[in-house]
Amino acid sequence: MNQKRKLTPGAIATAVIVIAIYAAVFISEQFLPPTSMLFTVLKKGATYALVAVSMNLLNGFTGLFSLGQAGFMLIGAYIYAVLTIPVSQRAAVYQYYDGGIIQFALPVIPAILLAGLLAALCALLIGLPVLRLKSDYLAIATLGFAEIMRSIFQWDKLGPITNGSNMLRLFPTFNDFNIKNANGEVVVYLSTLIPFLIAGVCIFIIVLLIRSTYGRAFIAIRDDEVAAEAMGINLAHHKRLAFCISSFFAGVGGAMLAMYMNSVQAKSFTSAMTYEILLIVVIGGIGSVTGSCISSFLFVACSEWWLRFLDQKQVIGSFEVPLLRNGFRLVVFSIIIMIVVLFFRKGIMGDKELWDLFNKKKKKEGAKG
Amino acid sequence: MFQTVLPYILSGISVGGQYALIAIGYTMVYGILRLINFAHGDVFMVAGILMVYITASGVPLYISIPLVLVLTALIGFVIERVAYKPLREAPRMSIMISAIGVSYTLQNLVLYITGGLNQQYPTVPWISESVTIFGATTKVVTLVTPVLTLVLVVLLVTLINHTKVGMAMRAVSKDFETSQLMGIRINSVISATFVIGSFLAAVGSVLYFTNYTTVIQTSGAMPGLKAFVAAVFGGIGSIPGAVVGAFIIGICENIIKGLDIILIKAGISSSMLGLTTFSDAFTFALLIVILVVKPTGLFGEKTTDKV
Numbered sequence: 001m002n003q004k005r006k007l008t009p010g011a012i013a014t015a016v017i018v019i020a021i022y023a024a025v026f027i028s029e030q031f032l033p034p035t036s037m038l039f040t041v042l043k044k045g046a047t048y049a050l051v052a053v054s055m056n057l058l059n060g061f062t063g064l065f066s067l068g069q070a071g072f073m074l075i076g077a078y079i080y081a082v083l084t085i086p087v088s089q090r091a092a093v094y095q096y097y098d099g100g101i102i103q104f105a106l107p108v109i110p111a112i113l114l115a116g117l118l119a120a121l122c123a124l125l126i127g128l129p130v131l132r133l134k135s136d137y138l139a140i141a142t143l144g145f146a147e148i149m150r151s152i153f154q155w156d157k158l159g160p161i162t163n164g165s166n167m168l169r170l171f172p173t174f175n176d177f178n179i180k181n182a183n184g185e186v187v188v189y190l191s192t193l194i195p196f197l198i199a200g201v202c203i204f205i206i207v208l209l210i211r212s213t214y215g216r217a218f219i220a221i222r223d224d225e226v227a228a229e230a231m232g233i234n235l236a237h238h239k240r241l242a243f244c245i246s247s248f249f250a251g252v253g254g255a256m257l258a259m260y261m262n263s264v265q266a267k268s269f270t271s272a273m274t275y276e277i278l279l280i281v282v283i284g285g286i287g288s289v290t291g292s293c294i295s296s297f298l299f300v301a302c303s304e305w306w307l308r309f310l311d312q313k314q315v316i317g318s319f320e321v322p323l324l325r326n327g328f329r330l331v332v333f334s335i336i337i338m339i340v341v342l343f344f345r346k347g348i349m350g351d352k353e354l355w356d357l358f359n360k361k362k363k364k365e366g367a368k369g
Numbered sequence: 370m371f372q373t374v375l376p377y378i379l380s381g382i383s384v385g386g387q388y389a390l391i392a393i394g395y396t397m398v399y400g401i402l403r404l405i406n407f408a409h410g411d412v413f414m415v416a417g418i419l420m421v422y423i424t425a426s427g428v429p430l431y432i433s434i435p436l437v438l439v440l441t442a443l444i445g446f447v448i449e450r451v452a453y454k455p456l457r458e459a460p461r462m463s464i465m466i467s468a469i470g471v472s473y474t475l476q477n478l479v480l481y482i483t484g485g486l487n488q489q490y491p492t493v494p495w496i497s498e499s500v501t502i503f504g505a506t507t508k509v510v511t512l513v514t515p516v517l518t519l520v521l522v523v524l525l526v527t528l529i530n531h532t533k534v535g536m537a538m539r540a541v542s543k544d545f546e547t548s549q550l551m552g553i554r555i556n557s558v559i560s561a562t563f564v565i566g567s568f569l570a571a572v573g574s575v576l577y578f579t580n581y582t583t584v585i586q587t588s589g590a591m592p593g594l595k596a597f598v599a600a601v602f603g604g605i606g607s608i609p610g611a612v613v614g615a616f617i618i619g620i621c622e623n624i625i626k627g628l629d630i631i632l633i634k635a636g637i638s639s640s641m642l643g644l645t646t647f648s649d650a651f652t653f654a655l656l657i658v659i660l661v662v663k664p665t666g667l668f669g670e671k672t673t674d675k676v
Binding site: 133 | 403452455461467469471477478480481484485590598650654656657661
C-alpha cells in the first residue's frame with residue numbers, strides 16, 4: 001500500500017473509550033473498598049475476555065470449531081504456577097513430594113510468556129494430527145485433548161513438578177501487584193489494572209493480527225475453504241498458525257486465571273469451562289472481538305454478582321417470593337443463555353466491532369461517491 | 370492371572386453395555402441431523418435424578434421404572450422441539466451450541482433441585498444382588514446388562530430395517546432434503562429418533578446407577594462423552610458399530626483401572642504406577658488415534674464433501 005494509513009474516526013473513538021475505561025478502573029480502585037464485588041468481576045472478566053477473544057480468533061475468524069480451550073488454559077495456569085512459586089515456599093506447597101524438583105522461581109512476566117509459549121507448543125503438536133479433521137470431529141478431538149491434559153497433570157508420577165492432584169498455591173497473584181509502603185500498607189492499588197493491562201495488550205495484538213494479511217487469510221478460510229485454497233492460501237499452514245496463536249493467548253489467560261483464583265488444581269479445568277467460554281463468545285457475537293469482551297464482563301457480572309439475589313430468600317412486604325434458593329441464579333442464567341442462542345443468534349455485536357459503529361457514516365458516503 | 374483380570378473384564382462388559390445404550394442415541398441423532406447432541410449425557414443423568422425423586426415419593430419400583438423411561442423419552446422429545454427444531458435451517462455450529470446450552474441448562478436445573486448434593490440411587494432388587502462367577506464377586510446387573518443391551522439392539526435394528534418408521538429414518542439419514550421431497554415427515558422422524566435415543570439412555574441409566582449408586586448433576590457428562598467416543602469409534606451412524614465400540618471402550622477402560630495391580634501380579638512392575646488416572650484419558654487418546662487413522666470408524670460409511 002502506497003497510501004499512508006489515516007486514523008479513522010472509529011479508531012480514535014475506540015482509543016478514547018478504552019483509555020477512559022482504564023482510567024475509570026484505576027480511579028475507582030483507589031477509592032472503593034478493595035473487597036467490593038466490582039473488582040472480583042473486573043478481574044475475572046478481564047481474564048475471561050482474553051480467553052474468549054482467543055477462542056473467537058479460532059471459532060469466529062478461522063472457522064475452526066475447537067473445544068480445547070480449557071486444556072490450553074490448564075497448561076498455562078500450571079506452567080505459570082510451577083515457575084513462580086517462591087523457592088522458600090516450595091517445601092510447603094510440595095509437602096508430599098519433598099519440595100518438588102524445580103528449585104528456582106521466575107519473575108511474573110517471563111513466566112506468563114512461557115505459559116503461553118508452552119501452550120502454543122502443545123497446540124502445534126496436537127494440531128499436526130487433529131487439524132486435518134472437519135468441524136465437529138475437530139471439536140470432539142480437541143475436547144478429548146483437554147481431558148487428556150487434565151489426566152496427565154493429575155498423574156502421581158509427575159507430582160514433583162505438578163504436585164499431582166494436590167493444589168498449587170502461594171505463587172504471586174493479582175493482589176501482589178499493589179504497591180505497598182514500608183509498613184505493608186497499600187499505597188497504590190494496581191490489582192485490577194494489571195489484569196486489564198495484560199488482557200488489553202494481548203487483545204490489541206489479536207486485533208492487529210486479524211486486520212493483517214494473516215487475519216484476512218483466516219477469514220477467507222472461514223468463509224470458504226475450497227475457494228481460499230484456490231486463491232493460493234496454504235490451508236494447513238494458516239490453520240496451524242491460528243491454532244497456535246489462539247492457544248498461546250489461552251495459555252496466558254490460564255496464567256491470569258491462576259492469579260485470579262490464587263490456586264491451581266487440574267480438576268477445575270473441566271469441559272464445562274470450555275462450554276462457558278464458548279457461550280460467552282456466542283453471546284458476544286461470533287466474529288466480534290468487542291462482543292467477546294463485553295459479553296465476558298456481562299457473563300461474569302451476572303453469574304457472580306447481579307443475579308446473586310436470586311440465590312437468597314427475598315421478602316417483598318409480607319410476601320415471600322417463591323422458588324428463590326441456592327442455585328436458582330444459574331437456572332435463570334441458563335434460560336437467558338438459551339434465549340440468546342435460539343432467538344438472538346447474532347449475539348450482542350453480530351460481527352461488528354466497536355470502531356465499525358463510528359465508521360458507519362463514512363462508509364455510506366463512500367458508497368454514494 | 371485370569372483371576373486378577375476377570376473382575377475388571379466383567380465390569381468392563383457391564384459398563385460397555387451401558388455406554389452402548391447411550392451411544393445408540395448419539396449415533397442415531399448424528400446419522401440424521403449431523404449433530405453431536407451434547408445434551409444426551411445430561412438426559413441420561415436426568416433419568417437418574419427422576420428415578421431418585423419418583424422412588425422417594427413412595428411410588429413402587431414396578432411403576433417408577435416404566436414411568437422414568439416414558440418421562441425421559443418425553444424429555445428427549447421436548448428438547449428436540451424446543452432447542453433444535455427452530456434451528457433446522459441454521460448453520461450446524463448453531464445447533465451444536467444450542468446443544469451445549471441445553472446441557473448447561475439441564476445441569477443447572479438439577480443443581481437447583483438437588484442442591485448440588487449426591488443423591489442416593491434407589492436399590493433395584495434382584496439386579497443389585499451379588500453373585501459369584503469363576504470366583505469373582507459382582508452384581509447381577511453386570512450379567513444382565515450385556516444381555517439386555519443385545520436384546521434391545523436386535524429389537525432396534527429390526528425396527529429400523531423392517532418398519533415404515535425405520536425406513537423413513539434410513540432415508541432421512543441418507544439424504545435429508547430428497548426424503549423431504551419424497552413426502553417423509555421429517556419432524557416426526559427426528560422426534561422418533563430422539564424418543565428412541567432418550568428411552569435407551571434411560572434404560573442405560575437404571576443399569577449404570579445401580580452400579581455406581583449416586584447421582585449428581587455432573588454424572589452424565591463423562592459417560593456421555595465416552596459413549597460419543599464409542600459411537601465415533603464404531604463409525605458414526607452405525608448402530609452395531611456403536612455397540613461394538615462401547616464394549617471395547619468399557620473393557621479397555623476398566624482394565625486400565627486395574628492395570629497397576631495386574632502388572633504387579635504379573636511381575637512386570639514392582640510398584641504402583643498410578644495408571645488409574647489415565648482410564649478416562651485413554652478413551653480420548655483412542656478417539657484421536659481413530660479419527661486420524663480411520664476417520665470413518667470401524668463400520669462407518671465413507672462420505673465425500675461436495676463443494
